[in-house]
Amino acid sequence: MMSNKVRKAGFEALKTQKKRLADTSMRELFAHDEDRFSAYSASFGDILLDYSKNRIDSQSMTALFDLARETDVEARRDRMWAGEPINITENRSVMHMALRYFGDEPVMVDGADVMPGVRDVLAKIKGFSDDVRDGAIRGSRGEQFTDVVNIGIGGSDLGPAMVTLALEPLTRKNLRVHYVSNVDGAHIHDTLKMLNAETTLFVVASKTFTTDETMTNARSARSWIAQFLGEDAVTDHFAAVSTNLEACAQFGIREDRIFGFWDWVGGRYSVWSAIGLPIAIAVGYENFEAFLRGAYEMDQHFLTAPLEENLPMIMGLLGVWYRNAWGFATHAVLPYDQRLSRFPAYLQQQDMESNGKSVTLSGKPAPWETGPVIWGEPGTNGQHAFYQLIHQGTSVIPCDFLLAANRHEEHPEHHAKLVANCLAQSEALMLGKTAAEVTAELKGTGLSKDEIKALTPHKVFPGNRPSNTIMYSKLDPATLGKLVALYEHKVFVQGTIWNVNSYDQWGVELGKQLAKALLPKVEGTDSAERHDSSTRGLLDHFHALKG
Numbered sequence: 001m002m003s004n005k006v007r008k009a010g011f012e013a014l015k016t017q018k019k020r021l022a023d024t025s026m027r028e029l030f031a032h033d034e035d036r037f038s039a040y041s042a043s044f045g046d047i048l049l050d051y052s053k054n055r056i057d058s059q060s061m062t063a064l065f066d067l068a069r070e071t072d073v074e075a076r077r078d079r080m081w082a083g084e085p086i087n088i089t090e091n092r093s094v095m096h097m098a099l100r101y102f103g104d105e106p107v108m109v110d111g112a113d114v115m116p117g118v119r120d121v122l123a124k125i126k127g128f129s130d131d132v133r134d135g136a137i138r139g140s141r142g143e144q145f146t147d148v149v150n151i152g153i154g155g156s157d158l159g160p161a162m163v164t165l166a167l168e169p170l171t172r173k174n175l176r177v178h179y180v181s182n183v184d185g186a187h188i189h190d191t192l193k194m195l196n197a198e199t200t201l202f203v204v205a206s207k208t209f210t211t212d213e214t215m216t217n218a219r220s221a222r223s224w225i226a227q228f229l230g231e232d233a234v235t236d237h238f239a240a241v242s243t244n245l246e247a248c249a250q251f252g253i254r255e256d257r258i259f260g261f262w263d264w265v266g267g268r269y270s271v272w273s274a275i276g277l278p279i280a281i282a283v284g285y286e287n288f289e290a291f292l293r294g295a296y297e298m299d300q301h302f303l304t305a306p307l308e309e310n311l312p313m314i315m316g317l318l319g320v321w322y323r324n325a326w327g328f329a330t331h332a333v334l335p336y337d338q339r340l341s342r343f344p345a346y347l348q349q350q351d352m353e354s355n356g357k358s359v360t361l362s363g364k365p366a367p368w369e370t371g372p373v374i375w376g377e378p379g380t381n382g383q384h385a386f387y388q389l390i391h392q393g394t395s396v397i398p399c400d401f402l403l404a405a406n407r408h409e410e411h412p413e414h415h416a417k418l419v420a421n422c423l424a425q426s427e428a429l430m431l432g433k434t435a436a437e438v439t440a441e442l443k444g445t446g447l448s449k450d451e452i453k454a455l456t457p458h459k460v461f462p463g464n465r466p467s468n469t470i471m472y473s474k475l476d477p478a479t480l481g482k483l484v485a486l487y488e489h490k491v492f493v494q495g496t497i498w499n500v501n502s503y504d505q506w507g508v509e510l511g512k513q514l515a516k517a518l519l520p521k522v523e524g525t526d527s528a529e530r531h532d533s534s535t536r537g538l539l540d541h542f543h544a545l546k547g
Helices: 003-019 026-031 058-070 073-081 096-100 117-135 156-164 185-192 213-230 231-237 247-249 272-285 284-304 311-325 343-355 388-390 412-431 435-442 449-459 477-498 506-523 533-546
Strands: 041-044 047-050 147-153 175-180 200-205 240-241 330-335 373-375 398-404 467-472
Touching: 003 058, 003 398, 041 213, 041 284, 041 311, 047 247, 047 311, 047 477, 058 073, 058 231, 073 213, 073 284, 073 477, 096 117, 096 284, 096 477, 117 272, 117 284, 147 185, 147 213, 147 272, 147 467, 156 175, 156 272, 156 477, 175 185, 175 272, 185 213, 200 272, 213 231, 213 240, 213 506, 231 240, 240 247, 240 506, 284 311, 284 435, 311 477, 330 343, 343 373, 343 412, 343 477, 388 412, 398 412, 398 435, 412 467, 435 449, 435 467, 467 477
Parallel strands: 147 175, 147 200, 200 240, 330 373, 330 398, 398 467
Antiparallel strands: 041 047, 047 467
């Protein structure tokens, strides 16, 4: 394993580059290089990554590519694809790329080719989703399903929910897919109150079929079906994505409606697996397959393209540049596409659960900063909310703008304004507005010199704030697959450079353990004496409010 000494030296080299560039604005960089856009943009198919509006030059990019080579990013990428158990804390391979592999070669994990099993599950997804969509599979009273409710949480919810919304133009009016994740009873209640039990199908997505939030919601859904249609109807109204056949059978789910996956598929990387079943039902299997094929194409780009032309490599390295050389703690993802409104939330889990680690692969404290806070909302809504802080706040927040050149809808006036806003925001973040420009703008407004002097500081924009723009032709299934895979591989690049395990998530366990221990205290069947004074006080106040 590579020593931390190499990484520390690489980070120090980045800080040297940062110091050299600290007093150079992007305005100056653009002014001195007419070909800056060409030099700092890269394409794969119709996806363009414009990274010219970053605080970089050729020397700093060379230092970043050197860091990637010194930390063996390419070699670790190849080990991952070869099936080596790079998830060392769970001794598991990391093979989500196999779920969307359309090549002819075997894909080996633990000495066995996993592709026959992957293709069997995909064939089963195709058959079931086709039968639900055309009415061959119906409810207990012979009615065709009009609503499908996916019950899951985390990766069993965020991925399929995001994709279903993103591909909404491909859905049917008479077949709606809903997602329930929160253990808050309001979520299942507000979903069910709109539905008819006779025409509703539930998909319970839990690998172990023991996830507390998911199973609580699943039991409520089961009671709802039994209440309106009787116990015998349960088998006709439920399917499961799980590996626990016994628990599914006890629940009342038939074996031919249970879809499995493998322990080399992490939850936040599982949208490509049977977890994507509700997507196939919502948009049709052919579109789900196109989504997989798009990701496969991005995988091949990531596996084969040189570092300097490799989109995930470039994006990952820029993230390291800002996190470790500049100390920027957050990163905003800003899709100018309403249907990508769940994309930032999806990326929050993908990125923050993967690289939100404070120890290296050796188990020792990480001597450098790791994963940033990922957040965002669609433009143009965000422009009237948090963009104020991005433009004039005291923290610099690197941004990704995502934009389609073509829309599914025929509203050209809307789209022209959307595009203009997106391009304007990245330009404004780069350029800013100087005091001299503000003063010149205010002259002729009727304000006095003193009023102009007092107002000017409030209207100055510091600019020099970095952003990437990712532009593509249209948000179709293949493009969406490429975008999701692009960010997956970006996370891999950064995790490798930071020397963390991007594929475990022990940080979610402690809260689960304590919640299980606290439940009897909340229910009033056990004493809270052993807890801290804050927890005891909160429990006392809770019970007082409950009466």
